[in-house]
Amino acid sequence: MQRQTIQRQIVLTAVQTLCHATADEIYQYIVASHPRVSKATVYRNLGVLADDGQIGHIKATTGADYYDCTTxxxxxxxxxxxxxxxxxxxxxxxxxxxxxxxxxxxxxxxxxxxxxxxxxxxxxxxxx
Ligand SMILES: [Zn+2]
Ligand SMILES: [Zn+2]
The missing domain is CATH 3.30.1490.190 (Ferric-uptake regulator, C-terminal dimerisarion domain)
Structure with a gap:
């Protein structure tokens, strides 16, 4: 499996586990078990997965946006x-x-x- 695919899978699994979480919470969750995954990688993959419809994206009126395991x-x-x-x-x-x-x-x-x-x-x- 390509490195990019693996990283995307890690991000997707994290969103499915946390269900509703901000990009930063997702990053903190991932980095605990994958210390070499960068913040930029997590943020980029969240964008790709949301555009692709694999995860939901809640644009909050105040505070950080949320990502959602329910699409x-x-x-x-x-x-x-x-x-x-x-x-x-x-x-x-x-x-x-x-x-x-x-x-x-x-x-x-x-x-x-x-x-x-x-x-x-x-x-x-x-x-x-
Ligand atoms: Zn509360
Ligand atoms: Zn939801």
Missing amino acids: TPHYHLQCDRCGKVFDVPFLYLGELNHIPTDPGFVITGHTVLFRGICATCNTEKKGT
Whole structure:
């Protein structure tokens, strides 16, 4: 197997293990077991895998972007305090992609990011 292919596989496996993680978290995870893999390599491969549709890419409004092991369209929750991203167990409203638009504009999808405080942060706040 080519070196490039091996590195791409390492990055893909890391995303599938972490499920929702930032590029930096993915790099930290990989470098722990593959110390010779560079940050540039991880970032480049994340871009390639996302463009290729093998991993999801969540463009966050605040903070770093997230990569996702789930590639089918779904919604997310993001904690305002720790920044963690979770999936929303709710139907994806595909019909929203058919809203009337400028005739020259083709809708390819939509993103919904709910914000709030996750259960862990909520518990910490109460001081248990
Ligand atoms: Zn949190
Ligand atoms: Zn997700």
